[in-house]
Amino acid sequence: MIPLIRRARPHARWTGDGPRSSLEDDEEVDGHTYQHSRQSGSGIFRITVVIPTLVFLTVLVTGLMSMAESMSSSSYLTYSTVPGFFLQDEPDTDPNAFDYVASNFGLINRTYDTDEEFDPHGDKPQWERFENKMRSLARDSGKGVHYKVLFLGRHGEGYHNVAESFYGTEAWDCYWSLQDGNETSTWVDAHLTETGIAQAETAHHAWEKQIENKVPAPESYYVSPLNRCLATASITFSGLELPNIDPFQPTVKELLRETIGLHTCDRRSSKSAIAEEYPHYRFEPDFSDEDVLWDAKSRESDSARSARLRKLLDDIFTNDDNVFISLTAHSGAITSILEVIGHRKFQLATGAMIPVVVKAERISGEHPEEPVEPPTTAPKCEINPIGASTARGVAVSTKA
Ligand SMILES: *[C@@H]1O[C@H](CO)[C@@H](O)[C@H](O)[C@H]1NC(C)=O
Numbered sequence: 001m002i003p004l005i006r007r008a009r010p011h012a013r014w015t016g017d018g019p020r021s022s023l024e025d026d027e028e029v030d031g032h033t034y035q036h037s038r039q040s041g042s043g044i045f046r047i048t049v050v051i052p053t054l055v056f057l058t059v060l061v062t063g064l065m066s067m068a069e070s071m072s073s074s075s076y077l078t079y080s081t082v083p084g085f086f087l088q089d090e091p092d093t094d095p096n097a098f099d100y101v102a103s104n105f106g107l108i109n110r111t112y113d114t115d116e117e118f119d120p121h122g123d124k125p126q127w128e129r130f131e132n133k134m135r136s137l138a139r140d141s142g143k144g145v146h147y148k149v150l151f152l153g154r155h156g157e158g159y160h161n162v163a164e165s166f167y168g169t170e171a172w173d174c175y176w177s178l179q180d181g182n183e184t185s186t187w188v189d190a191h192l193t194e195t196g197i198a199q200a201e202t203a204h205h206a207w208e209k210q211i212e213n214k215v216p217a218p219e220s221y222y223v224s225p226l227n228r229c230l231a232t233a234s235i236t237f238s239g240l241e242l243p244n245i246d247p248f249q250p251t252v253k254e255l256l257r258e259t260i261g262l263h264t265c266d267r268r269s270s271k272s273a274i275a276e277e278y279p280h281y282r283f284e285p286d287f288s289d290e291d292v293l294w295d296a297k298s299r300e301s302d303s304a305r306s307a308r309l310r311k312l313l314d315d316i317f318t319n320d321d322n323v324f325i326s327l328t329a330h331s332g333a334i335t336s337i338l339e340v341i342g343h344r345k346f347q348l349a350t351g352a353m354i355p356v357v358v359k360a361e362r363i364s365g366e367h368p369e370e371p372v373e374p375p376t377t378a379p380k381c382e383i384n385p386i387g388a389s390t391a392r393g394v395a396v397s398t399k400a
Pocket residue numbers: 109
């Protein structure tokens with residue numbers, strides 16, 4: 001085998017019997033070689049080698065070309081909010097006075113251009129016409145354009161929320177947020193308080209009411225891995241008359257978590273502990289058992305958090321074809337999502353929820369560089385944090 005290959009390979013060169021005289025002879029020699037080869041029958045052999053070689057080269061070149069192409073034709077998603085559907089998008093809606101329960105999640109009473117065909121007699125409820133409008137937007141959007149409705153829910157009150165208002169933000173940030181708790185309260189991977197559980201029950205009843213009003217059911221559910229969100233999502237959605245939630249099986253998404261680092265309330269439990277408490281919950285692929293992102297010494301900057309939530313949206317908009325999507329997350333995470341989709345600032349109370357209509361467009365080229373601030377360390381305490389608790393403890397005890 002080897003000698004045959006060696007004879008066949010240099011077929012453009014001299015492989016004849018006579019001595020090779022000079023460079024000028026090459027052409028001639030080559031001609032001779034060709035004839036010689038044919039005469040000797042090695043031409044057949046040559047074809048059997050040349051064709052696979054050509055095939056190999058073609059595959060190689062095609063591979064290199066598509067690599068080059070994919071490198072040069074990179075693309076990214078750009079997001080925008082589609083206003084006109086919900087009160088929370090309107091500049092004159094006051095976030096502090098807004099009540100998602102009383103206002104049908106903020107759905108604006110109006111007609112859509114798709115009503116005429118869908119609802120010729122004008123007797124379909126607002127949510128049904130909204131769903132039809134959204135599905136037709138999603139269906140008729142051009143190549144590389146996606147529309148989704150994101151139901152953004154914040155967890156109910158957790159023990160860390162209580163502690164922050166008990167000690168004050170200053171003492172909280174410089175000292176107490178770094179502790180697992182105090183003598184009587186624990187806030188590491190903070191759990192819901194009684195109030196937080198009640199807020200999630202309020203969300204449950206709000207959904208119940210909107211289901212009667214024909215709200216479109218979320219087709220996918222994503223949840224932050226922090227306990228307060230796992231619990232809020234469970235209380236909110238379990239037992240509702242919605243498809244695919246018996247049992248309720250949201251997907252736990254690492255990137256949906258709150259600002260990472262320093263604060264122990266934002267350190268998650270292990271995957272196995274989560275799976276033990278919520279056996280029906282699914283985990284996204286590659287979800288690590290231990291929390292490898294949390295760091296006791298530094299805290300993610302707001303811009304880094306927004307870059308992370310943009311990655312989460314990229315993931316969802318690339319891999320999830322559903323239109324109606326529920327996300328149960330945090331104040332900071334939702335602030336970042338709203339920022340990435342160009343929505344006005346809209347601070348949610350604990351346990352509150354707002355839907356937003358999002359358009360994503362795939363743009364070719366590199367995503368424009370956005371400055372990402374480095375992580376920060378805990379501020380130095382300018383006050384005695386222990387004193388802060390005593391001062392307020394007195395205030396609390398006078399109340400009691
Ligand atoms: C929208 O319509 C519903 C049902 O007719 C009504 O209950 C609700 O009060 C209306 N909302 C607004 C803001 O007008």
